[in-house]
Amino acid sequence: MSQWTHVVGCIRVDGIPQFGSNTDIIKEILGPISTYDHFIDYTPLPTGEEGSLQYSLIEYDTGACWLAIPIWGDLRGYTSEDITNELIPWWNNLMKKLDDSEQHFAYVRDAVLHVYAEGEVPIILTHKTEE
Numbered sequence: 001m002s003q004w005t006h007v008v009g010c011i012r013v014d015g016i017p018q019f020g021s022n023t024d025i026i027k028e029i030l031g032p033i034s035t036y037d038h039f040i041d042y043t044p045l046p047t048g049e050e051g052s053l054q055y056s057l058i059e060y061d062t063g064a065c066w067l068a069i070p071i072w073g074d075l076r077g078y079t080s081e082d083i084t085n086e087l088i089p090w091w092n093n094l095m096k097k098l099d100d101s102e103q104h105f106a107y108v109r110d111a112v113l114h115v116y117a118e119g120e121v122p123i124i125l126t127h128k129t130e131e
Contacts, residue, residue: 003117003119005087005115007115007116009125010070011068011111011127012067012069012108012109013108014064014106014108021105023057023067029094030044030045030055030069032045033053033055039051046087053073054071055069055070055071056070080120091113110127
């Protein structure tokens with residue numbers, strides 16, 4: 001029987017497209033999605049035996065309130081050790097990259113990620129920018 005880790009979350013990114021905020025840069029930071037049907041060898045996204053986490057970019061406004069990024073996935077063969085050694089560092093690094101407003105004129109307003117490895121205590125990862 002395989003170990004599964006289930007992930008769901010959302011990142012809210014503020015930016016102003018008229019001043020250079022760009023979804024192409026956000027996609028580049030997140031990286032390509034690997035799925036069971038379209039498996040790719042490399043993605044920076046946490047990846048199980050059948051594919052990586054997935055995401056979508058939803059531009060909901062053109063002012064400072066700009067972008068929502070839902071993240072989800074079921075990672076087969078992904079253990080609590082993988083969460084500690086791969087997923088948490090990936091999340092922390094992602095928050096730093098998305099918060100680098102000098103690079104792409106955007107920053108993280110809020111973010112939350114619920115991570116549940118079957119049989120383990122779920123964890124919640126968050127990020128809040130300094131005010």
